[in-house]
Amino acid sequence: MKVGFVSLGCCKNLVDSEQIMGVLRENGHEIVGDPRQADAIVINTCGFIQPAKEESINTIFEMSQYASKLIVTGCLAQRYEETLRSEIPEIDAVIPIRDYGELAEKLQEVLKDAGNGSFSKSERALSGNPWSAYVKISDGCSNRCTYCAIPLIRGNQTSKLLSEVREEIEALAEHGVQEVTLIAQDTTKYGLDNYGRLMLADLIREVDRIEGIRWIRILYMYPDEITEEVLQAMKESSKVLPYFDIPMQHASNRLLKLMNRRGTKEDVLALVSRIREMFPEATLRTTAIVGFPTETEEEFQELLDFVKEVRWDRFGAFTYSREEDTPAWSMSPEVDEQTAQRRLDQLMQVQEQISLESNQKKIGQVVEVLVEEREALTGRYRGRSRADAPDEADGQVIFTSPREIEPGTFVNVRIDEARPYDVAGVLAE
Incomplete structure (x- = not known):
């Protein structure tokens, strides 16, 4: 059977998509890029924030016109399984994340195939450039940021064994992958759930020895868990790049506490100073939320000043999205959309100038x-x-x-x- 595949949302969801496609191929199905050629279409949805939900729903309706079978998986399927089943009759099957352990059997029910293969053990069907791949070192999240629905969708953090991560990267290297990006909701908490301690430094030392890989990058590093041991392991590594993706979310200590983020602005400033001391060529990246409930103009100005002081090399920002069942859902007063958008535009204008000036320093290099x-x-x-x-x-x-x-x-x-x-x-x- 020819199966079309649409992967929405983050790179962590993309890894799931590649594993699902691996199961499909193992069962003799052909993955096609043109939905008009497909007998069935799988949509791996995102349900993180409202715009992502809307994109997922729109994609479901768009794809329903092409194939005789429509299968919906992923975060939206996990969070709104019964609603999808009851309100969108075009869907033939909804497979939430909790059922991925029986994925082959679930697919068999709708595709009528043999139902062989394991979600976690099937060889991934890489969907991007063959020289680059994401590797998810854990799933779920045990942090409880008050704005975030991820723990509601994917549960607490579940880390892979160090040997499993190494074997996955070794297999990718054998297939010609030269760049690996390690991802999780919180990579710095890797190993705490199954080893009883933070294991990122151990993982860095382990993957640094893998033949064939040239670049290894780590994303989503929480600032309070970037320990001296992690920094030293990165410093000693020949493959792990001095790339620090540190999702800060704000600079107001009051708002950070309200978001249930660990650490303070001062902690991050000290960390940034230490990173730049150890890694003169470091790349620093972060994200920020504007318009979080109760955010004042003074606190937004504090965020602006913080961005100007740190001068992040890479910076992403978005307006707060109110998500049901999260603690922030009931927080008030809310920041109106117009104010939040104005603050976002102002913040990105500041960052655009910082980024330009940073890039100008590279001329001649x-x-x-x-x-x-x-x-x-x-x-x-x-x-x-x-x-x-x-x-x-x-x-x-x-x-x-x-x-x-x-x-x-x-x-x-x-x-x-x-x-x-x-x-x-x-x-x-």
């Missing part, structure tokens, strides 16, 4: 770039440096070359132009 594509119209190449994660939050390196370069190749590029989020240059032979 030669940077290592992983080449990802060649533009059909211009002939220019696009790739990413060590400072650019493989997602939309980061920029790219755009460059010209006098010779043809195969995507997936590492080259050196001399930077001669800076843009707010991207840099441009020429191949440095």
